[in-house]
Amino acid sequence: GNSVTQMEGPVTLSEEAFLTINCTYTATGYPSLFWYVQYPGEGLQLLLKATKADDKGSNKGFEATYRKETTSFHLEKGSVQVSDSAVYFCALSAFTFSGGYNKLIFGAGTRLAVHP
């Protein structure tokens, strides 16, 4: 079946440090991959996505590359800010041909805390 595994948190970093949050997946077929972010008190927001192997998604300084050979989609940022403190969710989108829709399968989430 389809599943997503991401590194456990919390991840605690100082401002301007380099960030990596690991994400690996198991899927049949060719899923699309996503990173969603949940800021305190807010709903889930799409951070970035990639729809096929070797695609790189990027947004707000965050990047992730769809690696089919290692079934990974690790999130990286070169220099984190205090405002990046949030919970980050890796997800895959399993397309259902019979219904023509995608349902998201999420990892457990990784909490990031950035200190000044």
Added chain:
Amino acid sequence: GAGVSQSPRYKVAKRGQDVALRCDPISGHVSLFWYQQALGQGPEFLTYFQNEAQLDKSGLPSDRFFAERPEGSVSTLKIQRTQQEDSAVYLCASSQPRRSGRGNEQYFGPGTRLTVT
């Protein structure tokens, strides 16, 4: 509207009570999803609507859970005879399907936090 809205934002129910959670999707969005997010976990799929048709209810945990979208816009998730294990955040998301079927973004509401005492 500008985004997906959900109401109420918080609901406290006594065990055994029935609850109804409302979702207003982005206007014109064909697809509507419900997810359940337990504390410290990622969201888990509950059910999917395409317009008014419920095409997938494979994630509903028991027959106490029921969802509807009678006119293809607003949706209601109903939980009958609530139990403590139903305590979670219930998220609604809407999207517009793409011809390719790949990568279409789901837009999430703020969620309803249900606490069953």
